[in-house]
Amino acid sequence: MKLKNKIFIRQKPIKWNELGLDFWISEIECKCKAASKVEHSNFNHLIETYHEAGRIYFSLAARSRSRSCPPEEKAQIDNRLFLARTLIENSMIESISLNLDPFFDLIFKKGFFGYSTKQGVTVRFPLSTCKPTKRCGGGCYAHDGRDKHLVSIARGVFNFLAIQYFQSVNFFEIPSTKRDYFFSQIDKAIDYAKSEANAAEVNGYIRRPRIRLSHVGELAAYPEFTNWLSKHITERSDGTVDSIIYTRHPNASKLDAQSMIVNFTVESNLDIRKKYAPIGAHLVASSWGGHAYESVSVNFLEHHGRTNFQMTGAGPVCPVTVNHELTPTCDSARCSRCFSTSR
Numbered sequence: 001m002k003l004k005n006k007i008f009i010r011q012k013p014i015k016w017n018e019l020g021l022d023f024w025i026s027e028i029e030c031k032c033k034a035a036s037k038v039e040h041s042n043f044n045h046l047i048e049t050y051h052e053a054g055r056i057y058f059s060l061a062a063r064s065r066s067r068s069c070p071p072e073e074k075a076q077i078d079n080r081l082f083l084a085r086t087l088i089e090n091s092m093i094e095s096i097s098l099n100l101d102p103f104f105d106l107i108f109k110k111g112f113f114g115y116s117t118k119q120g121v122t123v124r125f126p127l128s129t130c131k132p133t134k135r136c137g138g139g140c141y142a143h144d145g146r147d148k149h150l151v152s153i154a155r156g157v158f159n160f161l162a163i164q165y166f167q168s169v170n171f172f173e174i175p176s177t178k179r180d181y182f183f184s185q186i187d188k189a190i191d192y193a194k195s196e197a198n199a200a201e202v203n204g205y206i207r208r209p210r211i212r213l214s215h216v217g218e219l220a221a222y223p224e225f226t227n228w229l230s231k232h233i234t235e236r237s238d239g240t241v242d243s244i245i246y247t248r249h250p251n252a253s254k255l256d257a258q259s260m261i262v263n264f265t266v267e268s269n270l271d272i273r274k275k276y277a278p279i280g281a282h283l284v285a286s287s288w289g290g291h292a293y294e295s296v297s298v299n300f301l302e303h304h305g306r307t308n309f310q311m312t313g314a315g316p317v318c319p320v321t322v323n324h325e326l327t328p329t330c331d332s333a334r335c336s337r338c339f340s341t342s343r
């Protein structure tokens, strides 16, 4: 496979037609294979170990999202982005598992929830938990902006390791330090969600506080844990904070759609994944190329950074994806379509 244009590795332009995409993917593979055997002494060491693999993946993703990237080249890169990303994630999971001790705080004490003006309170997870479609594997916004940074990738991996641990033991046998740390993270997320809702109210927009489960990756791959988490968010917030999940994972069928708002994502009216949506879930659509569907609760028009696709077809549309610069957040768009219990 030959690509004509250039990407930048170590600030030097690499001509794809000299080395080709297969070469760069096998470079990531080699580096990740070696890195998976390395025990890390701290976070910086982890990032240094994956620096080159992360840099190649980052460059590929950036090239795919570049406005100057021709469609044919973009399609070739997008076909390999999911593989490139998950090679890094799976290798990190293997290597960190060799010795969790230096990462105890990062896995159990802090960072499970992310906080951002754009997304609010969210959970980041590795893409290796996804069952991607042909379109979302490379088209996912996890390959955009800051989500493609090594530090963001590592954050998803730490969350995966936390859940893997909690799933492997009876919750009541978990040492109280780990359990209490995790509960205090839930309480902090609840407080933040409430403060966001208060800020929206100050600006004249009244809505319920909320926490988005799985902002990147699929928490739904672990439905028992996800149900447990949403139940505890409800209990610990006295029913004042909602849990929301976006998913297209087959295990979504095991989610408790009474204890959380489930937005099940399809890619067309005929998407066979519909069968995985639990009773009570809302169907939403990834509208690739901007093509919207009438039969869903909301269409998310494909957009990457400042690149928006014009809508074709008909149906309810997420205003953030129509004009991201005008309305970059749900609150700025005065929209709660995804977070309503009834539509």
Ligand code: SF4
Binding pocket: 298, 317, 318, 319, 320, 321, 329, 330, 333, 335, 336, 337, 338, 339
């Ligand atoms: S449809 Fe409304 S609530 Fe859903 S993501 Fe878009 S702006 Fe937010």
